[in-house]
Amino acid sequence: MPEGHTIHRLAADYRNRFGGRRVRVTSPQGKFSDAAALLDGTVLERTEAHGKHLFLGFGTGEWVHIHLGLFGKAAFGAAPAPPPADTVRLRLAGEESYADLRGPAVCALVTDPEKQAVHDRLGPDPLRAADAGEEGAARAWRRISRSRTTIAALLMDQKVVAGVGNVYRAEVLFRHGIDPYRPGRDLAPDQWTAIWADLAALMREGVRLNRIDTVRPEHTPEAMGRPPRVDDHGGEVYVYRRARQACHICGGEIRTADLAARNLFWCPACQPG
DNA sequence: GTAGGATGCTAAC
């Protein structure tokens, strides 16, 4: 689940359900109990996302900084909230809704300057209004165009671009026919401009649908006269987790490899080196 | 029942 689109979606979901209202704040699991007690009964004033980081701003002037990591999840439901599972790190409960957070890598009460420090170490986020468009693209390009690191690794580096994860990385490189092992500095400027714009569009659609779909209309199974399919992560994609299967475009075999402890997927024929 | 893997990241070597 958790790439940047998930976090922006959560920011909106928390805001819609609890924004401007007093909330009950608890930590059934216990690891966030002290902070929960301080926030309990205060108003959730605003929510914000930057890359994979989520911030819930409370009336105390402090923020809850959340990072889902690989396993974290937030689930929403209608009030009354049922007795919580003992893995729930943070529960917000209001008149109409509740939200349970489980398994986050980070769930901490932070001050404004501490929150700012998180922003400062993150790159531009295609989904943030402040970064969208040419300025964000240019900021990322300054790093990419000077780097000998592979574009696949650069896309996953949150200091370069915030919010891209393993699915969007694999898919956007496929959509642009780019070899994942190509060094950043070997990309042409207009290739990067196109990738950035595509990421923004794909991720916005990801927020809307709450899943990752990257297959162009002309390549859907219906359009190509093939049986319908659903990839096992819930969206429809070209290469992610499709190792040794046939490429939807050329029919060649999708390859996989380890890159910086993550699984990389690509089609060598469609993404030539 | 159990092992292993997953859309992430960091500290430590």
Place this chain on the structure above:
DNA sequence: TTAGCCTCCTACG
């Protein structure tokens, strides 16, 4: 480069 952390789900006996 590796181990470690957080949870849930699937595949395999």
